Amino acid sequence: MRSCDLVIIGGGPAGLAAAVAAKKKGINDILVIERDERLGGILNQCIHNGFGLHTFKEELTGPEYADRFIRQVQELGIVCQTNSMVLNITSEKKVTVLSRTEGMQDIQAKSIILAMGCRERPRGALNIPGYRPQGIYTAGTAQRLVNMEGYLPGKEVVILGSGDIGLIMARRMTLEGAHVQVVAELMPYSGGLKRNIVQCLEDYGIPLKLCHTVIDIKGKQRLEGVTLAEVDENGRPIPGTEEEYCCDTLLLSCGLIPENELSQGMGVRMNPVTNGPVVDESLETSIPGVFACGNVLHVHDLVDFVSEEAKCAGECAADYILGQLDKAGKRGIAIEVEGGIRYTVPAEILPERMRGNLKVRFRVGNVYRNCYISVYLDEKRIAHKRKQIVTPGEMEEVILEKEQLEGASRPEKIRIVLECGEKQD
Template sequence: MEYHDIVVIGGGPAGLAAAVSAYDAGCRDVLVIERDERLGGILNQCIHNGFGLHTFKEELTGPEYAERYIRKAEERSIEYRLRTIVADVSPEREILYVNRDEGAVRMKAGAIVLAMGCRERPRGALGIPGYRPAGIYTAGTAQRLMNIEGYMVGREVVILGSGDIGLIMARRMTLEGAKVKVVAELMPYSGGLKRNIVQCLDDYGIPLRLSHTVTKIHGKRRVEGVTISEVGPDRRPVPGTEEFYSCDTLLLSCGLIPENELSKQVGIILSRVTGGPEVDDSLETSAEGVFACGNVLHVHDLVDFVSEEAERAGRNAAAFAAEGGKTRGGVLQVTPENGVTYTVPQKIRTDAAEKVTLRFRVNGVYRDRCVAVRSSGAEIKRVKRRIMAPGEMEELILTGEDLARCAGGITVGLED
């Protein structure tokens, strides 16, 4: 059976960065499997700028950012297979993949890096009542149709959800001559980055209506309009607040879901909050030798953080592949509380030598609050933040010294 020290599933930003760092950590047998016809993943359709400010200290477009990593992979002659889909993964790290040229083939991996990304929440999962006509797209599908295929999906547009892709698409469609009438957001705050609200809505005079949602889709064949209603604190529509917007297209930007169908086949334990695997600070999942990074682990706002995270996963996968499964030491459980919804990693190894980056999100908009890390009641770290919002991922670094003072579990929460 074909064998590789490391098989990376997914050739987007996470998979590429993981493969490159695994190579740089000394692993010479890395294979990247990508289902699309090119490397780069979703970055290929993100033709706007704003990528790479952290990683490269310059502003790149999505395809440019991807290109940097594709070049790194090619410079290292890292092997990849395109138009190839992984159909099955076993806990013993046996992989079944399928493509046109080889058929259905089994191979074995020393270590696996999961980097399959995420998918968008569709209309059906949102339960929006009404007809089921043409003209309803998730924002990412519309983005692909416009930016990769070169097709125009609509002329008069309403967008539900203020996730980043929806905001980007509001601007994109406006620039292509469409009229974006309104962006409705169920929550009292936006799910997207502040900079995207300013640059994609405010600059083009597109209204953002917070605490509003679509309560009916009109049109039997093609969308003819939508009804938008205000929602109360319980997020249920308030009767009498219905307003009709005529439009031919409804875009949905209502959340991303890590795509973990393969992880479930392996039997990996998933977090109920992130939808991604539970990992320790080496980004190893509950399945030995299987690592996860990028949006399959938890949904990120910035690709720069994806790359950084994936580099760690790649390094650790290389170490695992070289050393084999060494016995696992103890772990500290990290528990979110008081306004913190989750952390990644969820566990820290007690023998973790280096500093640990904790990423987390909060459940509302908070001003002038502290993030406190405690262990057995004792304060390990306390950092003040001017503003925190659910749409912006937070980060906190625990040093070796900090960790040495931890006993039992760790909690991460907001305090005054």
């Protein structure tokens, strides 16, 4: 068994940013483990632009954004092991890795950062009736085929789900010469960013049908068509609303699931809403010295936010290794949510460990208009921000100041509330 100060699981945007931050904080013994043959994660297949506006103040493609961090990792001399699969992590932070070149390894880490990213929800989880013919792909698989393998999956396309990957692939398939007939969305709102709806659908005349889903798949060997139907408020198809589409390709963009099998296996406390770990203000999980960031923690809409979060995780992991991050005997303050807010990251705050202002991110569970986001310390309201619209597809945030949470005025609980129909003070 070898030992290592910091082991980072995942060499995507979160893992790379965390590694750079930890190195700059003085941690030299760092190992980044990546299962793919190259670093960069999902960014390698995201050849569209729009990345880096917050982080680098310029518009980059996915590979360009990844390259910025890969170069930093190389310049800092951080060790990265690709083509390696982590099989198990124990609560004592022992990592078991299987590598093509190194074989089976056991690595004892002082600290671990979980940055495994997320995966797409497969068709099997959607319970669509019909056969299983060729021509059905998740949107991410199709993106890899088109952008990295040079293979166009089909010519006549229907997309189920309006997540950002599905919206982007509607445009990408169109640019490659395919005909995208429709994007169907089960919910009464899109799960993607507004800018993607405009730039990927409206600019190309691709219709978006809300409250619609696929109820049947035609074809045995190769996909021949699908049947769409409108659904009621319970998600059940409405008889008489069926529409037939002849197509050879169905792309599924029906949500992302954080890759947390390793986290669950080591006993990390999980959030049933995000399917990611429960973390505090330092992004530390319920196991001391184990941190989480990026899409393994909660699904982000912008990679810039992933990098910002990962920087915090890397710095806090470094502080833990250096003995500067202790919560022994300290009582955290839980964050409660109300009024349509689904979760927050972090879910708990230890004011003594805050390094200044803390950004709390969250998502809502529906579309709300003309509302207010309010923050309460016990019963005292300290923030009241008006929002014209909030949607599930875009993350929201509030800022908490350290001075408000510590000392004699330390609250017992923090509440973040979505208040609709309230007049501004």
